[in-house]
Amino acid sequence: MSWTLRALDLTDDGTAETVHRIGLRAYRVEAELIGFDGIPALHETVAQMRAEPLRWLGAVSEDGEPVAFLAWRRTTEGEIDIDRLCVDPGWFRKGIAGALVDEVLRESGPAIVSTGAANTPAVTLYERKGFVRTGTLSPAPGLELATFRLDRA
Numbered sequence: 001m002s003w004t005l006r007a008l009d010l011t012d013d014g015t016a017e018t019v020h021r022i023g024l025r026a027y028r029v030e031a032e033l034i035g036f037d038g039i040p041a042l043h044e045t046v047a048q049m050r051a052e053p054l055r056w057l058g059a060v061s062e063d064g065e066p067v068a069f070l071a072w073r074r075t076t077e078g079e080i081d082i083d084r085l086c087v088d089p090g091w092f093r094k095g096i097a098g099a100l101v102d103e104v105l106r107e108s109g110p111a112i113v114s115t116g117a118a119n120t121p122a123v124t125l126y127e128r129k130g131f132v133r134t135g136t137l138s139p140a141p142g143l144e145l146a147t148f149r150l151d152r153a
């Protein structure tokens with residue numbers, strides 16, 4: 001099972017539906033890992049997802065279907081803010097998440113990200129990519145997010 005990286009166009013209904021479905025599957029796994037099912041993306045509609053001012057990069061299978069994605073934006077300070085990184089569970093452990101992060105980090109400037117503090121696979125990935133943990137937030141009762149930053153030219 002091979003895949004390639006490419007920009008995703010969420011104005012295409014089929015692409016948006018597939019990305020939404022991947023997000024739901026991936027966030028259900030994260031919800032189990034962190035013991036919190038109130039992850040906002042688990043409860044957003046396709047329209048709400050599309051309305052986010054994000055750039056979308058996908059890993060696409062040989063048959064042209066997205067199997068993973070990373071969505072990000074530039075902050076007003078010029079940072080790459082990784083908003084979401086999701087891999088369809090059937091495609092876990094194939095290096096896709098790391099490849100998506102590497103591709104986005106080809107852009108210059110510092111990068112920031114947050115993930116469930118108890119999401120060990122995500123925490124490990126970001127640390128392996130050189131991100132340094134900057135703190136822990138608790139935006140909702142029962143939810144702890146680890147925040148990370150990668151400073152580079």
